[in-house]
Amino acid sequence: MQTYLDCVPCFVKQALDATRLASAEDDVAERVLRRVLEAAAHMRMDFPPPFMGRTIHRIIRDETGSADPYAALKQKSTQTALRLAGAVERRIENASDPFEAAVRYAIAGNVMDYALASNWDVDKIDNCFDEALSKPIDFDAVRSLEESVSTAARILYIGDNAGETVFDRILIQRFPAGTVTYGVKGSPIINDATREDAEDAGIDRVAHIIDNGNDAPGTILDLCSALFRDLFGEVDVVIAKGQANLETLNRCNREVFFLAQVKCPVIGRDLNAQVGDWIVNLYRPEVSITASEVSLAVEVER
């Protein structure tokens, strides 16, 4: 999707919050803010919001001198998720529909997101898992996902945040063995999972891991490695987690199952959903992205 005017104040707010997570120094935050404002003044509104997200977090890493400001938060997320995992697996086993329950907990895990809120809130996490089995979701879409997965030879499961990865693993355990490749970021961006975070969650026990070769939130195919792009085009089923994947892949030219929590009113409007809704959505392309659009993105943003 495009970037909306309402995204702009939110970018500036996120930049400030994220900088404060990485550094307590006001002069560092001021330098970040000025560079973000300058970049935002000239940003492309026809590109998805994660383009600007990438720019913001590159500036933050540069000015704070920290290659991975979210490293500690990611480890804490994974540890918290691993502690919850046993109870979640028992609830899934005891559910009337274990596949659906596993999908629900994979979406519940998407609460571990520090792009929009930079503070660790254990109550928010607990509440989200408490309501996992009762939250309204699209049953037909879940059935459609189950059927697609059961007959697939190759599945690409694109992860989102560290910690959430643990619940992705629990869902992937219900897919046919040996079918899944799990996509992670090429290098640190916000608290998104990298290869190391996925391994910490035990993803390597249930899937092959591929990194997408870049540091943008979501999946900007044009910035991904050729290997990742080929895989994305060739597999039988693609599953993509979280809002940033929705923002970057909901105009792509193949079918994608999206699993996400809606956290932003602009994306909600694009999806005809409300903030707080849980999304199981089978996206089907209407029009393909043209070659010229892709090359334009390469030219401006690489």
Add this chain to the structure above:
Amino acid sequence: MQTYLDCVPCFVKQALDATRLASAEDDVAERVLRRVLEAAAHMRMDFPPPFMGRTIHRIIRDETGSADPYAALKQKSTQTALRLAGAVERRIENASDPFEAAVRYAIAGNVMDYALASNWDVDKIDNCFDEALSKPIDFDAVRSLEESVSTAARILYIGDNAGETVFDRILIQRFPAGTVTYGVKGSPIINDATREDAEDAGIDRVAHIIDNGNDAPGTILDLCSALFRDLFGEVDVVIAKGQANLETLNRCNREVFFLAQVKCPVIGRDLNAQVGDWIVNLYRPEVSITASEVSLAVEVER
């Protein structure tokens, strides 16, 4: 006071909201946003926030082609205030302490502010007037104001928003006749009162009106006319309404009585107050503004 980092996302949000009030066109809003972002990237953090407010609203007026985007909202505010005036005057007459009650309604009137919220909210206005007599305020400061006013030969009462002016008039009626000059903006800025708005509220029946010669929110003395600055320095008592006057005068070199509602957490922190608090505050200068600071401001901002 200086501009804080937390002011910056708020500037961008306000710019977008205010533009939408003035124009329904997304391309206009995009041009405004880009210019505001560019200006904010190079703003002076050591200047009070209203400097940037002035820049933002100059950009909005320029891009929307509207010399006074808030004209209709200001008239609506004045009409609403005039309808409420009779009931308010009766409640003041019947109060155990009519002077204090008049101060309370003058502060209640400060709810008619469209700098931070661009939407007309009649419930918010009604609620504010309903609680006017029960809201906690500083009684000692009210007594101090009453004493100062009762013995003053010359009073400068610096107004804030259109509509609020009506309740300023009701308070001024309790001051010694012929003592008050009422300060307004030199030209339209947000919904701040200009000479015309003050006259619509009947201020000219109880006070001489002086405009400050500029279009910045609050009172940036350095941008005011020599006549206004001289008056500010010479009068026995200065009363200043609203947050923007607090932001711009709380480092000035004379005593000022501030009457305001606290609407922003950053200003609240500066005042040791909470959002929603009502302020009756006698400011006394600790250090004077130096001549070099003043000339710097002239050089950069005129």
